[in-house]
Amino acid sequence: MTVSDPVVESVVATISRSATEIRQGLIGRRGTVDEENPSGETQAEADIWADELLGDRLAAIDGVGQYASEERTEIVDCGADPSAAESYAVAVDPLDGSSNLKSNNTMGTIFGVYDAALPARGETLVAAGFVLYGPITTMVIATDETVTEYELSGGERTVVDRDVTLPAEPVVYGFGGRVPDWPVDFREYAREIESELKLRYGGALIGDVNQVLTYGGTFGYPALESRPEGKLRLQFEGNPIGYVVEQAGGRSSDGTQSLLAVDPDALHDRTPVHVGNDDLIERLEATLA
Structure with a gap:
């Protein structure tokens, strides 16, 4: 599946291509730094590194007006007018679960693409998803059409499920x-x-x-x-x-x-x-x- 909006697809493609690099880059970055994020939590070295990597790449996409991260106090103005047509704001948790780095357990990257200036209601999202750094690196992307799961390898996306739905019987x-x-x-x-x-x-x-x-x-x-x-x-x-x-x-x-x-x-x-x-x-x- 390719996201129909070219700006949103560029955001998704950038995150998916970066995911393998982020996963590999966790090696040697398992320690904390003497800094806190805007929520008052101790930052891991990998938090800052992943944020800088994604921030630079996503801010460079034509049509992205704002970049915001859990690791940054302020919204980054990327040049495009966030209220203009075909201009979006991207909000990212670069490394969700980074406290799991020390014990080498699961973590991921979360993102939302808003058709509004931040902070915004979730009803203005046009796409959202996450990368899961598990035994296999996977990516789930939701749009107004469907939810799709991919496996990521070498910067490429391979479809696993084109229509992810919650099973009717909870477990x-x-x-x-x-x-x-x-x-x-x-x-x-x-x-x-x-x-x-x-x-x-x-x-x-x-x-x-x-x-x-x-x-x-x-x-x-x-x-x-x-x-x-x-x-x-x-x-x-x-x-x-x-x-x-x-x-x-x-x-x-x-x-x-x-x-x-x-x-x-x-x-x-x-x-x-x-x-x-x-x-x-x-x-x-x-x-x-």
Whole structure:
């Protein structure tokens, strides 16, 4: 599958070609640096390196008006007017799950292509997806037409599934945050789910979400007692992942509404994130209500 819009296809092609290089470049970059990202988290050397690599390449694409990253405080003006026709903003989490570098576990790259100036509602996304650096490097791309999974090798994309949809019968779940920090209503919901589904939680959002796409089920990083706004970033994680799951036939929620309907106040806004099969998200919202 080729994305019909040439600018969006250039973004997707650039990320897919860069993925093999990013994966190889993780070697020797497993340490942290004495810096924090705008969310106050310690940065890995690989976070900064992957951000610079993707930022340079994506900003050079004609038709990309803005580049924003979880690793940067400010939006990068790429020259094109982000409000003009055929001009897009690209938001990236260059290395989701980089804390897994030390233990050599799964991580990925998340991206969203917005047809609006950032920060923007998820409803303005025209494409979103992720690269998963697992045993095999794969890429999932969602557009308004379909969700497609590829294997990546040597900069080339090979189609694995042209129409990714959540299985009707859910199998797995994964919930982030410390259990004592969960609000009482979410604990009630979690107790129900854990009696029905198998736990799959690896500490990298993208790996846990891919389990849900593959087997059906739900992933959540809820509002916490210590952090009611949630942990994950709306522009870089919540919106792109919500878009992928909704386009694959599932639902997303911040606990009350679709993630794609949330109005952002700032680039690095956090949000609770819940995605999965329709009935599981409906039950979540009913319990939290």
